[in-house]
Each structure stands twice: as C-alpha cells, then as structure tokens.
Amino acid sequence: MLDRALKGSQGYWGWLVFLLVLMGIGTGCWFYQFFEGLKITGMSRDVSWGLYIGQLTYFVGVAASGVMVVLPYYLHDYKAFGRITILGEFLAVSAIVMCLLFVFVDLGNPVRIMNVILYPTPNSILFWDMIVLNVYMLLNIVIGWNVLAAERKGLPYQKWIKVLIYISIPWAFSIHTVTAFLYAGLPGRHYWLTSIMAARFLSSAFCAGPALLILLCLIVRKVTRFDPGKEQIRTLAGIVTYAMLINVFFFLLELFTAFYSQIPGHMHPIVFLFKGLDGVGNLAPWMWAAAVFAVISLILLVVPSTRRNEGTLAVACAVLIAATWIDKGLGLIVAGFTPNPFDKVTEYWPTTPEVLITIGVLATGFFVLTILYKVATAVKTEVAA
Amino acid sequence: MGVDRREFLKIAGMAALFGLGGKAAIDIFAPGELEASMEGLPLTKGKRWAMVIDIPKCLAQQAKGKDGCKECIIACHRAHNVPDWGNPKIAIKWIWQESFEHSFPYQPNPFIQEGLRNQPVILLCNHCFNPPCVRVCPTQATFKRKEDGIVCMDMHRCIGCRFCMAACPYGSRSFNWGNPRKAPKELNPDYPTNRAYPERSKGVVEKCDFCIELISKGELPACVQACDKIKAHALTFGDLADSESNVRKLLKQRYTIRRKPELGTEPNLFYIV
Numbered sequence: 001m002l003d004r005a006l007k008g009s010q011g012y013w014g015w016l017v018f019l020l021v022l023m024g025i026g027t028g029c030w031f032y033q034f035f036e037g038l039k040i041t042g043m044s045r046d047v048s049w050g051l052y053i054g055q056l057t058y059f060v061g062v063a064a065s066g067v068m069v070v071l072p073y074y075l076h077d078y079k080a081f082g083r084i085t086i087l088g089e090f091l092a093v094s095a096i097v098m099c100l101l102f103v104f105v106d107l108g109n110p111v112r113i114m115n116v117i118l119y120p121t122p123n124s125i126l127f128w129d130m131i132v133l134n135v136y137m138l139l140n141i142v143i144g145w146n147v148l149a150a151e152r153k154g155l156p157y158q159k160w161i162k163v164l165i166y167i168s169i170p171w172a173f174s175i176h177t178v179t180a181f182l183y184a185g186l187p188g189r190h191y192w193l194t195s196i197m198a199a200r201f202l203s204s205a206f207c208a209g210p211a212l213l214i215l216l217c218l219i220v221r222k223v224t225r226f227d228p229g230k231e232q233i234r235t236l237a238g239i240v241t242y243a244m245l246i247n248v249f250f251f252l253l254e255l256f257t258a259f260y261s262q263i264p265g266h267m268h269p270i271v272f273l274f275k276g277l278d279g280v281g282n283l284a285p286w287m288w289a290a291a292v293f294a295v296i297s298l299i300l301l302v303v304p305s306t307r308r309n310e311g312t313l314a315v316a317c318a319v320l321i322a323a324t325w326i327d328k329g330l331g332l333i334v335a336g337f338t339p340n341p342f343d344k345v346t347e348y349w350p351t352t353p354e355v356l357i358t359i360g361v362l363a364t365g366f367f368v369l370t371i372l373y374k375v376a377t378a379v380k381t382e383v384a385a
Numbered sequence: 386m387g388v389d390r391r392e393f394l395k396i397a398g399m400a401a402l403f404g405l406g407g408k409a410a411i412d413i414f415a416p417g418e419l420e421a422s423m424e425g426l427p428l429t430k431g432k433r434w435a436m437v438i439d440i441p442k443c444l445a446q447q448a449k450g451k452d453g454c455k456e457c458i459i460a461c462h463r464a465h466n467v468p469d470w471g472n473p474k475i476a477i478k479w480i481w482q483e484s485f486e487h488s489f490p491y492q493p494n495p496f497i498q499e500g501l502r503n504q505p506v507i508l509l510c511n512h513c514f515n516p517p518c519v520r521v522c523p524t525q526a527t528f529k530r531k532e533d534g535i536v537c538m539d540m541h542r543c544i545g546c547r548f549c550m551a552a553c554p555y556g557s558r559s560f561n562w563g564n565p566r567k568a569p570k571e572l573n574p575d576y577p578t579n580r581a582y583p584e585r586s587k588g589v590v591e592k593c594d595f596c597i598e599l600i601s602k603g604e605l606p607a608c609v610q611a612c613d614k615i616k617a618h619a620l621t622f623g624d625l626a627d628s629e630s631n632v633r634k635l636l637k638q639r640y641t642i643r644r645k646p647e648l649g650t651e652p653n654l655f656y657i658v
Contacts (some may be wrong), residue, residue, distance in 0.1 A: 037587035038545075039562035044474035048550040050559060108545020108560060113542050115524040126523040126548055137480025187517050187648040188554025265491060341556035342483055343490035346474065 001149060004378035005371045016370060019363045026360010028283075029353040030105055038108055041354040046346035047337040051330070051358050052106040058329040059102070059365070060179045061097045063136065063200060065209020066092030067172035068239050074165050080231045084217065086380075087228065089144035090215060090372035096137035098365035103130075105357050125181045131176045139168040146370075147177075152379045176201045185337060191269035192336045194257075200250045201328075207243035208324040210236045211317035216373070218314055219378065226377040226384075237313055241301040244320060248294055251327070268343075269335040278345040283334060286326050293323035395561075431624035433514070433534040434595055435653040437635045438507055438608075440485075442621035446612075447505060456484070457507065457620065460611035463578040464596070468568035475562040479593040480509040480608050489644060501658075506622070509608070510557040510593035511644060511652035512536045517548035518558065526637050527590070534653065535595045539625075545588040554645055555652075561587045625653060 032041050043050045069088035072078035121127050143164050152156035167204035180198035185320055187193065214236050215230035260267040271277055273287045300306040314336055334348050350358070447453040461467070461480045467630035470476055482505035486493075489506075516536045519529050526543040529536050550558045562588040568576065577584055582598070584593060596606035604610070609620045632655075635641075641655040 037563040039475055039617070043562075045476060045550070045559055045562075046474070046556070048547045103546075108547070108590075109543065109586070112544045113526075115526070115542055118525045119542070121523050121525050124521050124523040124548070126521065126546060130523070166591075182548075183551075186521070186552050186554075187650065189551065202653040234579065266494075300500060315444075336551070339490075341554055344487060374436070 001069060001145075001375050001379060003153065004375045005132035007378075008374060012370075012374065014369065019370070022363035022373075023221070023367065026363065029095055029356040030362065031169050032353055033105070033357065034110070039235055040351060041339065042348050044346055046340040046344070047334055049106070049333050049337070050348055051350040051354055052056065054100045054333045055358060056099050056106070056331040057179060057201075057332065058325060059098045060133070060176055061205030061328065062209045062212060063092040063099065063133075064172045064176040064205045065201070065213070066095075066140065067169055068206055068210050069213070069236070070165065070172070070191065072235070074343075075169065080229065080237070082234065084213070084228045085222070086144055087216065087373065088213060088375045089140045090376060091209070091216065091369065092140045093372060094097045094365045094369035095146065096133055096140070097368050098361055099133055100137075101361045101364060102281070102358075125178060125185065129175075129178050129182060132171065134158065136171050138173050139164055139171060144170060144376075148376060148379055149152035151383055154383070157241055172200065176205050183332075188341060189336050190264075190265040191332075191338075194254065196250055196253060200247065202253075203230050203243050203247040203250055204324045204328055204349075205248050207240050209240040210240045210243070210326075211320045214317045215314060215321075216369075218310065220373065220377055223239050224377040224381065226380045232309065233313070234308065237301065237307050240317065241298075243306065244294070244298060244301060247324070248298065268339050272338045273331050273335050277339060280345045280347045281340075282347055282349055283331055287331055290323045290326035290331070293326075294317040298324060318360075319330055327376075332373050352354045391468045404568045429601065429613055431533045431600075432514065432626035433624060433653065435623060435632050435655065436509075436641075437621040437623075437632050437655045437657060438594075439619045439639075439657045440504075440506060442506060442617060444504055446615065446617035448524065451615040453482075453505060454534070454582070454613055454615070454617070456481075456611040456617075457608035461593070464581055464582060464599075464607040465591075466577040467563065468565045468576055468584050469572040469651075470568050471572050474571070475560075475652060477559040477561065477565075477591065479559075479591075481506060482506065483508050489642070491645065491647075493656070507608075508555070508557070509643075509654070510536060510595075511555055511650065511654045512593075512595060513647060514651035514653060517554070517648075518648060519554040521552040523548065527592075530597075536592075537594055537597065537599055538590065538592055540585040540591055543589040545590065547590065549590055554648055554650065557591045558590050560590050563584060563587055566572045609625070 022224035034164060041050060049360060066088040069081045070083050073085050107113060116130055143161060146161050147157045149159075171222065177198045180201040183189070183192035184197035214233055217236075218383050219231055221227050255270065258270050268277060272280070273283055274291075275281060276284050297316045297320035299318075306316065337346075337348075339345050398523060403562060411605070421470065425595070442482065443454075458480050462469075465479055467477050469481055484503045485497075485506050486502045488508060490563060512535055516527075516529055518527050522528070523546060524542055524544055526539045527536065527549055528539070547560055568577070571575075596608075599606060599610075605613070605622055609622045610619065612620045621631055621635055623656075625628040625632055627633065635657070639657045641657050643652045643655055
C-alpha cells in the first residue's frame, strides 16, 4: 500500500520537499547542539526543561486523542466514524513519532539512550512513559495498517485486530495519564503537584486533538478526492466543545484552590504566568492571549450556528489549538520551574536553534502524517470507486 | 585514654593542614592510641552520613574576611573539577551560598532576628533519606548507597534527561550545559584541578557526593576539612545512625532546622540557627 505515497500531485511533492527542508535545518541545528551541549538552548539550571518537553507533553495529548474517534466507532458502534478512525489512528502515530523525537533532542547524552532499557527502573515514571508511548505507537500502526489493508481488499479485518483495538482504548488514556505523572508526583513543584493534572491533560488533549483532526479533515477534503464527511466533522465538533468546557473548568478549579487558600507556593506560578513575578513576566502576554483565544473558541463552539458552520468551526479549532498549546506546550513547563527552589525567578525563552530543532521535529511528524494520510485517502478513494 | 570521635575529627582536620589523612594522622598526633580507638570510628563505617551546619559559627568566620569566606566551596570545587562558567544560569554547584531568606523560602518571617535575612547560608545536597531524585531517575544513574545512605551520581551512566533536577526540591543538582573543558579559560586557568577525580562529559547531571572517595579512605569530606583547617569548625560530619556520634550529640544539644522538611524527603543536613 505504501506505493500510494509515491504518486501525487505537484502540491503534494512541494509540501514534502518543504517539510524535508525544515527537517534538514532542524537536523543541522541538532548537530550543533550535539557538539556544543544544551547551553545553546534557553534552558538553565533553574528552568531545566523547556520547549522540547512542552511539545512532548502537548503531542502526547494529540496522540491520545485518537481514541476520541476510535472509542465511539468500536465501543458504541457509531458507524459514521468508520470513515475517519484511520485518520485518528495515523494522527496518533505521527504525534508519537514527534514525542519520541522531542525526548531524544532534549537528552544531554543521546548516545546513552539505550540505558533506559539496559537498566530498567520501574520506580521511574519516565521508564513507564517510554513503554506506554512505544506500545501505543505500535498498536496504532498495526491496527491502522491492517484495518486499511482489509478495507482495500473488501474483507473484514482479522479477529486479533479487534483485541488490539480494545487494548488501544484504555492505552490511549494511559499515555496521557503517565505523562501527567511525570509532573504531578514531584515534591516542591507546586504548579505541577496537583492530583487534577492527569484529568486536565486528558481534557485538554480531547479538545485540542479532535480540533486538529477537524482541521486535517477539512484539508483532506480540499486536497484529496476523499471526503471525511459532514456528520463526522459535526460530531467531532461536539466532542471538542465538551472537552474544552471541561478543560477550562479544570483550570478554574486550580485558580480557586490557589487564590482562595492564599498559599504563596500555589499562587506564585500562576501569578508568574499571568502577571509576572520578580520582574520576569515574558509569558504574561502569551497567557492572556491564550485566555482570550479560549473564550473566543468557546463562544464559537457553544453557539450552535457557528459550530455548525465549517468556516467558523475552523476558526474556533485554530484558536483553540493556539490556546491549549500556549497553556500546555509553553506555560506548563516554565511555570512548574517558577519560582525556583529558592523562591527566585529565572527567565526562560527558547533560542533560535532550539526553535529550529523544534520545528524540525514538527516537520518530521507532519512528514510521517502526510505519507500516512496519502496512503489512507488513496485507498479510501479506490475502495469507493 | 583513647581518641573519641570528636577528638579524631579535630586531629583529622589538623592533619589536613599538613596534607595528612586517616591512619597516618593518628599515628603522628596521637601515637599508640589508634588501635584502641579505631573500633567504631565513624569515617569508614557510618550507616547514615549526615552533616550539621552551624550558621552562627559560619557567619562569625564570614565576618572575619573582607569578602566573607568561601574556603569550603573552593576546596570542594577544586577537588571535584567543577568548572566556573561565569554565568549563573548554567553554573555548576556542589556547595554554595544562598541568603538565609532564600535558603528557607517557605518559612517566611518578616520580623526575623536582625541581619539574618540576607546572611549567606552554606547549601549542598541534603542526601535525603527519602530522595525524590533517586525515585525518578530512569537509569539508576543516581542512587542511594545502601551501606551509608549517600545519594550518589554515576556521571557515566546518566543520559541527561534532567528528571532528577525537576524532582529535587533543593536545587542541589547541576547539569553540564556545556563541555566542562570548554569553560572559559580565564576563569579556569588550571582546569582540571584534580586529575585524580573523574572528569565528565557535557550533558550529564552532577552533585555533591559527600566525598565518597575521601571517606572511603577514612578522611572527612573536603568542605569539612577546609572549614576545620581555618579553625571555623562550622561543618560537622558524622553518622546519624550512631546515637553517640558527634552529629547526634550536637543535635541533642542544639536546636536545628532542615530545609523543606514538610516534603517528607528527610534531609540529612541540619542547620543550627
């Protein structure tokens, strides 16, 4: 089936070449980082994780959200999603590719990465994160590919695939729960030390992921002869709306606990994010932008007429993705390290090479996504013909 | 009369002046008394190493010098090839000074004893009894030694994920953001300062290890030796598991505090205020 990826329009090849160029630039910057060390990034002894780990967190959410199309189709027999489960699964695969690369580029000593397997350590959440992410990627590759191959031949897929599908559903929840546990169990990091972290992660994942999927469906409809379908997009929009409402609600819960209790450790990271602390407030404009985007997206999503109009829905999805990305891909990590263990504030902002490496990883993910979507849409179009 | 532990530590400290250590020091300063007193000596047989830091004594020493006192820091960083990057954002610190206010940030007291707020306090790894850094390390590159509780760091296994830095609530862990050998030459003219101590590559985490290489030889950690050498005696190193040890005696006599005890990490560093 992979040969479908070799036949495409000029636009298709142009897009792939564009991504390859970004990947090349990212790889070049990564080699610079490899030889000079991570001091070429904006990270420091106080903010020792940054953009890379933020993207890991965000895209684990995107990967997990694949379950939002898989679950209704396979557990509730919601037939309409049969058309787009493959898009959800392949989005999950490419998101995990990005996640693994983001961990890799963040390592100080990438050549020793196999030490995680050579010295397995069950008390480390990172060890479990490695396991759940890799298994989730394999599950989605095997399920997606086999179901698509069966569809091409006009046959039902094999029984054992069904078993994997049932495993993949709770597994999707596990990947984002384990990722939340990376943060939520660390003593002294007040912004992260909250039992609602996993729930917040899942809610933001289940709005941001399907929002991205809606945009991808609209693009797929435009650039291929495969139409993911109106009803499918409408149902996804409903899922996005509920998940975003829960996501915002969970965040407000955090605000209540911090500001009603008035415990400085709980308030400081949030004050840092939205106002600045000790004269460092470089994230405040971003966080306020995120708040405004969140409100705009919710208005467009909750009002039925704008939710059902695909034009305004696309705008809602785009601003929703921006809002959740700022919250999770940028603010979450930096605020977890702020203030530092000495109640001081160190500013973090990514450097140009760091941003280019990040873009390179994103380009790699979208390269994989393009290839997989090309195969999927080509097969779907053939079957329909 | 045998040599008791306190005595032994004094002798070891004085011996350090002459570049002597361990058994040799005893032989010279208290000949013949070694065999009787070596039994139960803390330096190679401790089960739970700890340190008591006497802030008033340290401050008294600070007051003597024009620029305070940095003897313990200099000694430690020389002994462990810790480079000076000249940039606080990527600094590597095994032992360092921080103001009292920022050393104990979540016990604020606006009416604290005059002058204490901004006074420097010596900080190093707490060698927690229940270390979160060890819990999170995915490769066991950082681990607590079973025999004596020291939280060690294998800089040659570390993959540089920096999970331990996120987990440590004391900021006691440093990452090699660059290659230590490429640290500015003007700040590090004779780097590496101790060829007997292993060098490390960029991209690994490091921290205080209570000088395992010295205590295995029966010597006190470099910082303690340096402090004793100038007769400040602000740092007391000993075995918390031994109820008769020097540190236990001090803890019985003096009121001490620990950093962030509410987190349940059980620091093995105690501060006399």
